[in-house]
Amino acid sequence: MGLYGKNKATADPNSPFRTGSGARKTPTLTGRKPSSKSESDVLNVSSSKPLPSLISKHRQKNNCPCNESLGSWKIDCSKCGQFWHVDCVGLQGLNEKSINSLTQYLCPLCYVSPVPTTETTVDVCHICRNTLSLQHANLAYESSIASENIGQFCSLLGSLDMKALTKNMDTLSQFDCRLKHLLLKENSLVGLDSEIRTLSNLLADHKTATSNNESLAKCISELQEDIKILQLPSPTPTCNDSSDRFLNDISEKLDRICRGEADITTGLERLRESLEAAQSNHIPQPARPTNAPSHHLHAAPSFPVHPTRLSPSTEPETPPVPHNQVPVSDTKPEFLEHTEAEELKAFLDSTTFNQENGHSVISFGTPYQYNGSKSSSEVPPFPDCLKPFLARINTIQAELYGSLYSDQSHLTAPVINSCLINRYVGPDSYLPRHSDSEPSIHPESSIFTISLGQSSDIKFTERLSGTESSHTCSDRSLYIMSRRSQEIFDHEMEKGSISEGTRYSLTFRCVGWANKNSTCLIGDSNTRFLKFGSNKRGTFGEQMPGQKFWAPKIEDGLL
Ligand SMILES: O=C(O)CCC(=O)C(=O)O
Numbered sequence: 001m002g003l004y005g006k007n008k009a010t011a012d013p014n015s016p017f018r019t020g021s022g023a024r025k026t027p028t029l030t031g032r033k034p035s036s037k038s039e040s041d042v043l044n045v046s047s048s049k050p051l052p053s054l055i056s057k058h059r060q061k062n063n064c065p066c067n068e069s070l071g072s073w074k075i076d077c078s079k080c081g082q083f084w085h086v087d088c089v090g091l092q093g094l095n096e097k098s099i100n101s102l103t104q105y106l107c108p109l110c111y112v113s114p115v116p117t118t119e120t121t122v123d124v125c126h127i128c129r130n131t132l133s134l135q136h137a138n139l140a141y142e143s144s145i146a147s148e149n150i151g152q153f154c155s156l157l158g159s160l161d162m163k164a165l166t167k168n169m170d171t172l173s174q175f176d177c178r179l180k181h182l183l184l185k186e187n188s189l190v191g192l193d194s195e196i197r198t199l200s201n202l203l204a205d206h207k208t209a210t211s212n213n214e215s216l217a218k219c220i221s222e223l224q225e226d227i228k229i230l231q232l233p234s235p236t237p238t239c240n241d242s243s244d245r246f247l248n249d250i251s252e253k254l255d256r257i258c259r260g261e262a263d264i265t266t267g268l269e270r271l272r273e274s275l276e277a278a279q280s281n282h283i284p285q286p287a288r289p290t291n292a293p294s295h296h297l298h299a300a301p302s303f304p305v306h307p308t309r310l311s312p313s314t315e316p317e318t319p320p321v322p323h324n325q326v327p328v329s330d331t332k333p334e335f336l337e338h339t340e341a342e343e344l345k346a347f348l349d350s351t352t353f354n355q356e357n358g359h360s361v362i363s364f365g366t367p368y369q370y371n372g373s374k375s376s377s378e379v380p381p382f383p384d385c386l387k388p389f390l391a392r393i394n395t396i397q398a399e400l401y402g403s404l405y406s407d408q409s410h411l412t413a414p415v416i417n418s419c420l421i422n423r424y425v426g427p428d429s430y431l432p433r434h435s436d437s438e439p440s441i442h443p444e445s446s447i448f449t450i451s452l453g454q455s456s457d458i459k460f461t462e463r464l465s466g467t468e469s470s471h472t473c474s475d476r477s478l479y480i481m482s483r484r485s486q487e488i489f490d491h492e493m494e495k496g497s498i499s500e501g502t503r504y505s506l507t508f509r510c511v512g513w514a515n516k517n518s519t520c521l522i523g524d525s526n527t528r529f530l531k532f533g534s535n536k537r538g539t540f541g542e543q544m545p546g547q548k549f550w551a552p553k554i555e556d557g558l559l
């Protein structure tokens with residue numbers, strides 16, 4: 001680990017700070033500290049530069065994917081070696097000391113989130129994902145509000161990523177978030193002020209479009225007043241009571257703006273209607289009063305708007321969030337040979353199971369803790385008769401993982417280490433609706449279930465849309481679910497699905513994962529360089545963009 005002159009580490013293949021592939025390595029810091037505040041882009045969390053491409057095959061590892069030569073430090077990923085500007089990955093708060101004290105840094109491409117997301121197939125850490133998506137939403141939002149005439153504005157509406165926008169609108173609460181970041185640094189209030197000015201102009205420009213703009217504009221002008229005070233040369237905002245008071249005060253005002261968001265959206269919706277009407281040569285409908293409920297908002301698939309923020313509870317159901325997950329990612333109908341199945345059945349028939357809700361269970365290997373589990377944490381090791389299946393499943397797991405990271409052969413697949421067996425007897429048996437979403441299951445591992453005995457249907461329900469589907473679990477078959485799908489679908493075995501006789505399901509998982517590969521920055525949370533939390537005004541906490549997120553404990557020796 002070291003500090004380098006600009007690009008030296010990247011240019012020198014013999015750099016002592018680069019280790020061979022697969023070796024554990026500490027992040028390298030490269031680049032130069034911005035020489036003056038004005039030159040620095042470090043604090044500009046609302047930067048509207050385009051997002052770095054996360055998936056381009058042609059990325060050069062020495063260059064940040066943004067392809068810009070910003071005057072900020074670069075840090076390389078301990079896993080893939082890609083260099084990133086600290087600005088680009090949401091690490092603006094880090095200084096030279098804190099970066100040098102990290103033992104590991106995992107970049108947005110390699111970070112495995114403890115909470116898988118429905119939003120992206122690329123693993124992007126929460127901090128990075130939020131930074132990037134905020135920038136993305138801001139870009140769309142800012143370009144829309146910056147446009148000079150209504151026609152231009154309308155045409156921009158069509159190209160807006162409304163999902164991102166509504167998700168982050170929130171855009172308005174971002175101001176709050178940004179403000180908190182900005183408050184903690186001098187010289188950065190100007191950016192916020194100009195954004196608020198822009199928003200204010202938008203509201204003024206479109207005064208006729210919404211009736212409630214006045215109150216919004218009032219909130220904003222109050223805010224501007226606050227900002228003016230904060231911009232006074234002295235004292236610099238620091239961690240003291242008065243800046244806290246300011247913060248809370250401003251937060252409240254921003255909350256009020258957020259509550260007025262529906263009015264802005266109604267205005268946007270009316271503009272969209274006018275545009276559509278103009279495009280199809282229809283005469284525009286007379287304007288609806290702004291405070292009328294916008295029921296038809298959800299009827300326009302090209303303009304999805306999150307209803308929970310925009311409409312009363314009588315509105316239609318939440319539109320489903322697009323995702324690429326399926327409940328069952330693969331099946332192997334004859335995974336077990338007949339003789340294997342017979343032997344396994346004999347073993348299970350003679351094993352004592354523990355009764356749980358609607359079925360009974362037994363576990364082997366690493367204990368798997370789940371809601372409703374009545375088993376003790378004492379779990380026997382894998383019996384010999386299960387080991388061949390465990391080995392076969394681990395082969396499949398390694399193949400699946402290998403295909404995901406085909407260009408990174410040094411990476412090792414998560415190892416399946418736990419098996420939970422359910423016994424269902426007769427039509428009264430069932431398995432309550434649930435998903436295997438415990439954070440203890442490795443997020444990049446799959447979940448493998450062997451079915452034995454009486455065939456039955458397992459039912460899946462997509463949580464957001466309520467869409468149901470089922471999969472028939474026939475004797476000797478294997479079905480595979482991705483860990484990520486567990487964030488989207490619930491599954492259950494309904495009463496009556498076992499018509500008669502006994503069914504066993506043997507579910508294999510990789511459990512015990514405790515923040516492995518999931519911490520973006522590792523090694524310094526307890527040192528004096530990195531501090532978390534708003535009260536101490538640490539280098540993390542409110543100063544950092546993105547959200548704070550829950551993470552399991554960091555254990556020594558896991559990395
Ligand atoms: O019996 C099955 O196929 C499903 C088992 C299951 O979902 C579980 O054990 O979590």
Ligand SMILES: [Fe+2]
Pocket residue numbers: 434435436491
């Ligand atoms: Fe399950």
